């Protein structure tokens with residue numbers, strides 16, 4: 246079980262090139278009510294902005310984030326704006342439209358509304374605008390005031406993801422989360438009051454000390470709140486984190502794999518029955534509220550990432566930015582780039598990635614699409630492996646999917662199919 250993956254349906258397309266104008270109009274009313282002309286020929290593009298600041302470092306988190314550096318936010322913003330402008334000059338984006346934007350972290354709510362507005366203006370100038378862009382933002386419980394949430398809404402943010410993690414105080418403490426259980430509920434209420442009707446909540450399970458009953462209670466409580474989307478992540482031990490050191494030193498013991506799997510299976514079934522079908526290993530949504538941004542990642546839509554540690558995938562190239570705020574800002578200033586490295590995605594890499602990401606999606610891998618793109622009939626080339634996993638997979642409607650009995654083995658099955666046929 247891993248974290249973070251989604252699926253997307255490229256939909257409304259538009260070509261309103263006057264983004265600046267559009268933002269000003271929106272500030273008076275709401276620019277999403279303005280319909281840009283449909284342009285079938287445009288290509289969807291996703292934008293990601295990494296906000297690397299946090300109030301405290303959680304014991305398990307290896308995402309790039311730094312504590313006590315809020316005074317650097319103005320300088321960081323300057324670099325971001327410069328990076329966005331340079332990217333716009335470097336790439337020909339005339340055939341693209343912005344489908345989704347995601348402010349992730351770190352903690353994006355540490356940006357004041359006027360700072361976010363400046364960023365939005367720059368981002369919306371990058372290329373044509375989609376007719377119904379999904380613009381999402383992660384927030385931490387207790388860290389965004391109602392006033393700020395309303396301002397974010399006014400800026401066009403239309404999806405909020407709240408990192409609730411747990412409704413058990415002892416588990417929040419173990420994970421070094423600085424919010425209380427009550428803040429999960431009051432922040433959710435504030436997000437609703439601010440007018441958001443597309444809200445997601447993250448919960449973590451298989452935390453040392455967590456009982457199955459506590460996990461059941463967390464999910465039952467969350468379902469009573471009726472968010473549109475729920476992400477459930479099994480706690481993973483990442484190198485370089487405090488949790489890793491504790492586990493290594495024998496101070497902390499992770500839950501047995503069978504317990505972890507039991508919690509996952511129960512949660513997936515429960516959420517399904519409660520109106521939240523699973524659409525990706527860790528993600529569940531009311532129909533129509535699947536996270537389009539993540540789905541874009543998982544289905545090969547190109548994306549540009551801005552900020553330290555952000556990744557981009559554009560035209561067969563993957564690049565990633567420096568994982569250090571200071572060197573990233575220095576890079577932008579001196580060389581005009583915050584990137585540390587890049588790679589060309591070879592056909593075999595693209596093939597393997599398609600298998601890996603699509604098998605994490607409940608809808609599975611479209612075998613006809615795979616064969617068209619990679620000129621390979623997987624049913625023939627991987628016949629032996631498909632036989633080996635026969636009771637853990639389902640093949641129907643030209644899709645290869647993981648069966649319920651194979652959920653816990655998704656990675657192993659993918660891995661067997663990923664190696665190229667000899």
Ligand SMILES: C[S@@+](CC[C@H](N)C(=O)[O-])C[C@H]1O[C@@H](n2cnc3c(N)ncnc32)[C@H](O)[C@@H]1O
Nearest residue numbers: 305306308350351352383408447478479480481
């Ligand atoms: C990196 S955080 C950023 C958003 C926000 N700061 C928060 O904490 O929710 C995104 C999600 O990844 C989850 N996450 C990070 N590291 C994880 C780990 N080792 N195991 C499971 N979930 C993890 C977080 O708990 C959160 O739900």
Ligand code: SF4
Nearest residue numbers: 299302303306350351
């Ligand atoms: S989990 Fe979220 S709040 Fe915690 S350190 Fe990571 S990014 Fe920051």
